[in-house]
Amino acid sequence: MRDQANLPMPISNVMWVEKYRPNKLSDLVNQKDVVGSLKQLFKNTSELPHLLFSGSAGVGKTTAALCITKEILGDVWKDYTLELNASDERGINMVRERVKKFSRYAGLDGRIPFKIIILDEADEMTSDAQTALRRIVEDTAKYCRFIFIANNISKIIAPIQSRCAVFKFTTISEQEVISYLKEICKKENVKFDEKGLETINSYAEGDLRHSINMLQATASLGTVNESNVKKTAGLTKTKDAGQVLKLALAGKITEARNKMIELIKVYGMSESDFLKYMNRESYKIKNVKLSEILEIIAKYDYRVIVGANPEIQLSALLAELGKIGK
Numbered sequence: 001m002r003d004q005a006n007l008p009m010p011i012s013n014v015m016w017v018e019k020y021r022p023n024k025l026s027d028l029v030n031q032k033d034v035v036g037s038l039k040q041l042f043k044n045t046s047e048l049p050h051l052l053f054s055g056s057a058g059v060g061k062t063t064a065a066l067c068i069t070k071e072i073l074g075d076v077w078k079d080y081t082l083e084l085n086a087s088d089e090r091g092i093n094m095v096r097e098r099v100k101k102f103s104r105y106a107g108l109d110g111r112i113p114f115k116i117i118i119l120d121e122a123d124e125m126t127s128d129a130q131t132a133l134r135r136i137v138e139d140t141a142k143y144c145r146f147i148f149i150a151n152n153i154s155k156i157i158a159p160i161q162s163r164c165a166v167f168k169f170t171t172i173s174e175q176e177v178i179s180y181l182k183e184i185c186k187k188e189n190v191k192f193d194e195k196g197l198e199t200i201n202s203y204a205e206g207d208l209r210h211s212i213n214m215l216q217a218t219a220s221l222g223t224v225n226e227s228n229v230k231k232t233a234g235l236t237k238t239k240d241a242g243q244v245l246k247l248a249l250a251g252k253i254t255e256a257r258n259k260m261i262e263l264i265k266v267y268g269m270s271e272s273d274f275l276k277y278m279n280r281e282s283y284k285i286k287n288v289k290l291s292e293i294l295e296i297i298a299k300y301d302y303r304v305i306v307g308a309n310p311e312i313q314l315s316a317l318l319a320e321l322g323k324i325g326k
């Protein structure tokens with residue numbers, strides 16, 4: 001277990017998963033079949049169907065969707081792409097409003113064939129919401145192409161599936177994960193041994209995002225070898241959230257914030273998980289102000305869910321905890 005005293009790492013705010021996210025389809029690791037058939041479809045862009053990508057976590061679905069939009073729309077891709085998270089609390093009405101607005105704004109001016117809407121985590125939508133979505137897809141078909149992304153394709157209703165070309169992304173093989181991690185180690189000047197990389201792969205099970213995050217977390221401890229990888233993997237995240245809580249209550253806001261950023265940016269803990277873990281840990285702290293702590297956590301949990309900027313909110317949370325700790 002790593003504690004404050006032996007934290008050797010400079011906190012890196014650059015996440016390697018983002019730094020090394022491929023920009024071109026052809027740079028995707030191990031999705032040869034998918035990439036091959038997608039390229040086939042691109043031969044006649046104007047007839048491109050809607051797309052549905054399925055597959056497990058961290059294998060390149062979102063990355064592929066972004067590569068496609070960049071390849072089709074070129075430099076102006078940002079202006080003509082809408083990325084939505086379908087599992088968003090605000091549901092289908094939010095999706096409908098945003099799609100409507102987006103399809104109205106900035107007409108096609110001949111520079112691009114259509115606008116692209118990426119709907120991530122589409123399998124988290126209820127089937128009612130998906131049915132409503134189907135109408136939206138039809139109404140906007142003239143100007144927009146959808147890319148649906150789902151972990152579990154069986155949760156996507158048939159009428160949507162039948163309107164899409166479906167691509168199944170496979171998990172990344174051990175060999176490919178390892179050689180990809182080696183490339184990153186070389187670029188980042190990180191020392192590693194073969195066994196260390198194998199250990200990462202055995203934890204991550206073909207999830208390249210998880211592998212890269214583990215690599216970055218381990219590299220912050222030193223050489224990427226088996227023992228350091230195990231240390232990283234064994235870090236109990238709940239406990240780390242508890243540590244942030246303790247630091248904040250002790251008024252060490254900057255330290256608490258650094259630790260929190262490390263958890264979120266490097267270890268990939270989601271903001272809401274962070275709050276959940278903090279909530280759990282607060283029962284373990286001998287502090288008479290438990291009810292106040294719980295209320296504060298609940299307040300910021302709500303703010304984050306309704307869409308306020310998480311980094312600002314969580315920093316304010318720490319500051320508020322700091323006040324009651326006094």
Ligand SMILES: Nc1ncnc2c1ncn2[C@@H]1O[C@H](COP(=O)(O)OP(=O)(O)OP(=O)(O)O)[C@@H](O)[C@H]1O
Pocket residue numbers: 016017018020021022027028029030031055056057058059060061062063064151208209210212
């Ligand atoms: N096939 C791949 N080739 C290269 N890098 C990849 C690949 N798959 C994943 N990665 C790396 O992992 C990160 C996450 O990938 P991505 O967001 O595309 O995963 P995903 O399949 O959409 O996962 P999820 O289902 O969790 O959303 C990328 O930023 C990239 O660094």
Ligand SMILES: [Mg+2]
Pocket residue numbers: 061062063120149
């Ligand atoms: Mg994704």
